[in-house]
Amino acid sequence: MSDQNETARMPVNWDATLAFWLLRGWLGLRAIVTGLEKYAAIGKVMKPWVDPTTGQPDPNGAMIEATQKIYSLTNYAAIPQSLQDKFASEPLLPAALLKPFYIGLGPALILLGVMLWVGIGTRISLFAQGIIYIALTAGLILIKADDGVAWLAIHVALIAVALTLAKHNKLCILKKW
Amino acid sequence: MAPEFDFTRRNFLSTAVAAGAGLALTGNANAQTAAPKKTSPNGRIRYALIGAGAQGNVLLDALMKIEGIEIVAVCDIWKYARDRAQKGLKKAGIEVKVYEDFEDLLATEKDIQAAVVATPDFWHAPVSNACMKAGLNVYCEKMMSNTIAGARSMVQTMRETKKLLQIGHQRRSNPRYLFTLNHLLRELKLCGRLTCANAQWNRTVTLELGAAKSVQIKPDVLKRYGFDDMRQFRNWRWFKKYGGGPLSDLGAHQIDIFNWFFGVKPRAVTAAGGVDYYKDYEWYDNAMVIYEFALPEGVARAFYQVQTTTGAGGGYWEYFMGDQGSIKISENPSVTQIFRDNPPMENMPDWGPYVQKNYLAMKAAPAAAEEGAKVDVRESKKLEAYALPISFNKAIHQPHLENFFKAVRGEAKLNCPADEAFGSEVVIFKANEAIAARRTIEINPQDTEI
Incomplete structure (x- = not known):
């Protein structure tokens, strides 16, 4: 039995749906505006x-x-140069991965935010956002930016909650993924 | 005093001699506002550059950025300089004729309305006077002349011919200086009562200028134009028969600011200086000058220093100090600073609203006093620092040249007509005189007025 069919048979839980919409709105906004700000x-x-x-x-x-x-x-600047310089001096952050990460960060955030808002691949969007925030967290842990780590942890927690509520999503183009 | 060499062939001495003989001069500065509107058929003002040396090239760079004007001729007695200017203009797609002798230029170029003169100082009066008599409006570099008589003759010719004569004290058209004077000092009275000023221009030691043998001017040509030899031609600023030395080359601009900002001419000057470093020059390589100004609120003194032997950390500026604040202004915006004093005055205005209205920009609040930071208990409390928010993205000389050409079109008044510049320049001559005399020299109002 597919998840889609199961969700379709569930009675509408408006509390959960509204909760998801709030998270969808906030996380989508956060990703899009953060991505745009990089330009x-x-x-x-x-x-x-x-x-x-x-x-x-x-x-x-x-x-x-x-x-x-x-x-x-x-x-376009993925992250401030001062932060890039700090990450570049961290031996546990491979230089070969940093450059593509920087190139893709801004466009990815905008794309994932739009996906979440429009309702295409909601779960994929949320999960990918979570991965990005975890990747950023790794860098911040290494440079001992504890405030930033806590800040990103809140994002990841919100994403996790959004994922658990995703089945209550309404008003989306593609319910699958 | 007339130039020592023979100008009679071209009849250039007549006006200088007449002025030196005390000929009564009539007219007033308003003659500079009655601008003729004659331009070429296409509406562009056609002009010639006379003197294509270092300063001529600086002016040419700025002139190239001004719309509605067209250079048609370049004149310089040095073939190397006029060819360089001609080639540079050709690269920019501009064809000009070149002349060695400015009189030939004036005899040939009948369709020009203006001349920009950047020759050595001792040629300013003969060239500018001839240009005005030929019907041209003239922008002439400062100093007006190497003699007071020469400068006076220029004012006389300006009045007789009713042509425009702008003198190149370019700060007079600089929007930052105009803003400082009109708004900060006059409108807001930001400094309170002005009590003193100082200004300086210190330059690192320089080498004597030379010229490769292949480009040197022939001795008979040099002689014809009043130069003893190629060395003196290249280094004319250091010799008394051609110019006024560092005090007039560098100080003229800044001492002019004392007069302009204070709004009066000084009543006395005390000065010291000498040829103490360079061995083969005639003009003082260092000078320290104190002017005494009788302002309506009381006496203010202004100290000026020029050194050609040390860069002293760099920068050149004019610094006006009052009981409520101080303004250090320079052509270089990074040097400009404004400070608010903390006098025990009840009517001391808050400068916060001035920042909100863009009269000032906040620079730095005073740091909290550290324990033991004061080395002397009499040291003043650290002051709030502000910046001048005004800037302009043009070459330094461009606004002054633009003002001149606008005046030629009848669209503006000259910001520094010759009769205004005359007074400022007289007090510079007086400083050199005070150094030579080793005493204080009184300056009478009639010395600076014309």
Whole structure:
């Protein structure tokens, strides 16, 4: 008997369904926005200084530097360089794996988040997110970033709960996986 | 004093002699606002660069970035310099004619509206005067001349011909300096009562400039243009018949800022200096100058130092100090700093709103005092530091040149017309005079006004 059939015959448990939707929303949002942020950079732009008395731009061409957040593929950075440098000096983290991990991290988070929100491969998405957070945890343990370890542990716990509630999912494109 | 060599062939001395003889001058600075609007048929202002040496090239770089103007000729007595400029312009797709003699240029190029003059100082007056008499508006590098009489003749010609004459004190058009003066000092009175200022420009030891034999100017050509030899041509800034030495080369810009920001000319100058390091130069290789300004709120003194023997950590700046704050400003934004004092004053304004309105940028709050950090109990409490938030992404000379060409079009007033620059430059001549005399020299208002 397939899991799908079993789920279909279950009476609707709206408490569990709503609980899952909350986790689905939060974990999807967390993954998508985290992935998008890896393409963001704070850039500096010049704009005219505006005289507060007149409300007019300075006639002599005075400009002020303002910061602006810009999203671009060229801005992509999986994790901050300082963190990459620390991971690179850890003998237990093989350099051959770090580079592909960095390349794939941002796109993977966005893809997995979208999958979870849309409802395609919900369990696969949750499990893959869990693996990513565990991989990141390994690095943080090695560099003794205990705050980060605890922070990721909460993510993994939420994912685990979401997985146990996945059978109560409604409103998805593919119930399987 | 007239230049020592013979200008009579070209009749360039006439105005300088007239000015030196005390000819009464009339007119006022407002003549600089009545700008002619003559341009070429395509609306572009056609101009010539006269003097294509180091400073001429700096100006040319900035000129190339300005829209609506067109260089048509380059003049320099040194073939190497004019060919270099011509080749550089050709690479940028611009064809120019080159001239050795500026009088030939003026006789041939009838369709130009302006000249940018960057010759050695002693040629500024003859060249600028001839250009204005030929109907051109002129941007001339500072110093106006190597003599007060020469500078005076330029103002006289400007008034007689009603042409524009902008002097290259480029900070006068720098948006950061304009902002500091107009908003921080005048509008907010950020420093409170200004009590003193200092400025410095210290430069690392430099080697004498030379020229390969193959590119040297022939002695008869050098003689024709007033130079004794190639060495003096290449190092003219160090010799009294051509220029005013480091105090005028470097100090002119910064001493001009004292006058501009204080809004008055000094009433006295005390100075010391000498040729103490370099053996074969005439001008002082170091100088320390103190000006005394009678401001409406009281006396303020300004100290200026120029050293050509030490970089002293780098940087050059003008530093204005008052009882409520201090502003250290430089063309180099990284050097600029503003400090808020902690005087026991009831009306001391909070600078927080100034940061919110982008008059200032917060730089650093004072660190908490550490036990034993003070080496002397009389040391002032650490001050809040601020930055000037204003910047501009142009070449340093570009705004001043832009102001000149806007004035030629009748769209702006000159920021540094010759009659305004004259007063600033007189007080620099007076500093060299004070060094030579080894005493304080009084500066009368009539010395700096024209």
